[in-house]
Amino acid sequence: MTNTDSDNSREWAAQAYALLKKRQEEQKQELERQEEQKQELERQEEQKQELERQEEQKQELERQEEQKQELERQEEQKQELERQEEQKQELERQEEQKQELERQEEQKQELERQEEQKQELERQEEQKQELERQEEQKQELIDIPNKENIAGQSKTIVETELGEFDDNFTWSAMVLAAQGKKLNQISVDEIDWLTKLRRGLEETRKGFVTELLDKLGDDPLTPESLDDLETLLIRADVGIDSTDKVISSLRTKLNEEVVGGEAGIKFLKKELKLIIDKPIKNSGSDLLVPKKGKLNVWLLVGVNGVGKTTTLGKLAYLSSKSNYKTLIAAADTFRAAAVEQLKVWGERSNVEVISNQSKNADPAAVVFDAINSAKKRNVDLLLVDTAGRLQTKNNLMDELAKIKKIIDKKVPDAIVESLLVLDASQGQNGLKQAKSFAKSADLSGAIITKLDGTSRGGVSLAVSEEVNLPIRFIGAGEGIKDLRPFNSYEFVEAMLADK
Ligand SMILES: Nc1nc2c(ncn2[C@@H]2O[C@H](COP(=O)(O)OP(=O)(O)O)[C@@H](O)[C@H]2O)c(=O)[nH]1
Ligand SMILES: [Mg+2]
Numbered sequence: 001m002t003n004t005d006s007d008n009s010r011e012w013a014a015q016a017y018a019l020l021k022k023r024q025e026e027q028k029q030e031l032e033r034q035e036e037q038k039q040e041l042e043r044q045e046e047q048k049q050e051l052e053r054q055e056e057q058k059q060e061l062e063r064q065e066e067q068k069q070e071l072e073r074q075e076e077q078k079q080e081l082e083r084q085e086e087q088k089q090e091l092e093r094q095e096e097q098k099q100e101l102e103r104q105e106e107q108k109q110e111l112e113r114q115e116e117q118k119q120e121l122e123r124q125e126e127q128k129q130e131l132e133r134q135e136e137q138k139q140e141l142i143d144i145p146n147k148e149n150i151a152g153q154s155k156t157i158v159e160t161e162l163g164e165f166d167d168n169f170t171w172s173a174m175v176l177a178a179q180g181k182k183l184n185q186i187s188v189d190e191i192d193w194l195t196k197l198r199r200g201l202e203e204t205r206k207g208f209v210t211e212l213l214d215k216l217g218d219d220p221l222t223p224e225s226l227d228d229l230e231t232l233l234i235r236a237d238v239g240i241d242s243t244d245k246v247i248s249s250l251r252t253k254l255n256e257e258v259v260g261g262e263a264g265i266k267f268l269k270k271e272l273k274l275i276i277d278k279p280i281k282n283s284g285s286d287l288l289v290p291k292k293g294k295l296n297v298w299l300l301v302g303v304n305g306v307g308k309t310t311t312l313g314k315l316a317y318l319s320s321k322s323n324y325k326t327l328i329a330a331a332d333t334f335r336a337a338a339v340e341q342l343k344v345w346g347e348r349s350n351v352e353v354i355s356n357q358s359k360n361a362d363p364a365a366v367v368f369d370a371i372n373s374a375k376k377r378n379v380d381l382l383l384v385d386t387a388g389r390l391q392t393k394n395n396l397m398d399e400l401a402k403i404k405k406i407i408d409k410k411v412p413d414a415i416v417e418s419l420l421v422l423d424a425s426q427g428q429n430g431l432k433q434a435k436s437f438a439k440s441a442d443l444s445g446a447i448i449t450k451l452d453g454t455s456r457g458g459v460s461l462a463v464s465e466e467v468n469l470p471i472r473f474i475g476a477g478e479g480i481k482d483l484r485p486f487n488s489y490e491f492v493e494a495m496l497a498d499k
Contacts, residue, residue: 175489
């Protein structure tokens with residue numbers, strides 16, 4: 001090898017060395033880069049894991065938070081249940097207190113009732129003595145028909161003032177005698193009532209019988225006088241059906257025989273009585289009286305102002321005086337004054353009134369309470385006053401239906417009477433009401449009021465014929481005794497009395 005060669009080789013080697021060194025250096029650097037990248041990746045991996053850990057911790061915290069909230073919710077529910085339990089106990093306590101108060105109230109009422117019964121017995125004893133005194137006086141009146149004497153004596157009668165020994169007295173006594181009553185069976189009240197009835201029907205009679213008698217005179221009836229009679233009957237509100245019936249019977253009779261004026265009136269009375277009696281006979285009982293041993297419930301229905309409340313007061317008096325245990329339910333909750341009005345009537349006849357003073361109380365609820373009291377006290381007759389506003393007739397009918405439902409449910413074996421109260425002075429208008437009520441309410445009878453001082457007493461006949469309702473009571477005045485069980489004989493006699 002030459003020097004040059006060797007120099008070249010050396011240089012080459014140096015170059016190779018340098019190249020290798022550089023490559024080595026580069027590889028090293030490459031390795032370092034890779035090492036760094038690896039470390040970088042490891043760092044990232046750690047960070048990722050760190051993030052995941054944090055995420056898990058966060059979720060764990062959230063889970064704990066939820067559990068905490070769940071526990072709080074449960075705690076609240078528990079407290080709520082405890083509160084409800086306390087309220088329940090409080091209500092039970094109040095209920096017990098209420099029952100205790102009711103018990104005390106009942107005891108108080110029982111004591112009051114006993115006191116009232118005692119007073120009532122004393123009063124009855126006094127009345128009995130009074131009646132005996134009156135009976136003696138009456139006997140004297142009948143024995144010595146001397147007007148001055150009687151006027152003087154009658155002043156001493158306290159309970160019912162017997163009027164003078166006049167036409168009315170004679171007529172009343174005759175009507176009673178014609179029904180087979182003995183002297184010792186008649187009372188001052190009866191005479192007094194018949195007198196009132198006859199006086200009451202005076203207006204009806206005036207435009208009717210007086211004119212009729214004038215027209216008929218003493219001559220026999222003629223087809224023309226039948227036409228007059230027809231007009232008079234219609235004018236007295238007897239109604240078209242009843243009038244037709246009476247006139248055609250009279251016409252048939254006329255075709256068969258000669259009928260004088262007096263006989264004509266007699267026949268007319270008989271025909272009118274037949275018409276009035278028909279629904280009464282159909283009902284199966286001549287007289288409406290409470291059946292003993294059962295609860296009798298009489299509902300008084302009818303439009304405003306016809307006299308329901310007044311009639312109920314009078315019925316309470318009649319009933320308690322006849323020794324029926326009586327109770328009043330003030331189910332006209334619509335008129336604020338109605339309850340007060342009833343209480344006054346209740347006091348007069350010593351009959352308790354069940355009411356609910358709160359405004360717009362439910363009438364059926366009042367009846368509910370009244371039935372409870374009636375059952376507890378063995379009441380014979382429960383009288384129910386109802387509202388009569390005409391504007392909302394459907395509501396009214398709903399209310400009545402609801403009341404009846406309560407009665408059916410609570411006392412299925414009660415004897416229920418729905419009595420329509422009619423104001424005679426309203427004539428044909430009253431009849432229209434009767435028809436519309438009869439359609440929607442299940443009626444069992446009628447009560448005619450205000451027969452005093454009206455010329456339309458004849459409407460009673462139309463009620464019997466056209467609505468087919470038995471008339472059960474009639475009222476002729478505002479006093480407590482101005483209502484009596486209806487008696488067709490007395491009524492027709494009073495309507496056609498010939499003076
Ligand atoms: N003259 C007379 N007035 C009566 C009779 N019945 C009731 N009244 C009067 O009629 C009015 C209305 O009576 P009320 O009982 O309040 O009627 P309700 O709305 O049906 O309860 C009152 O002034 C009563 O005094 C009656 O037979 N004769
Ligand atoms: Mg009333």
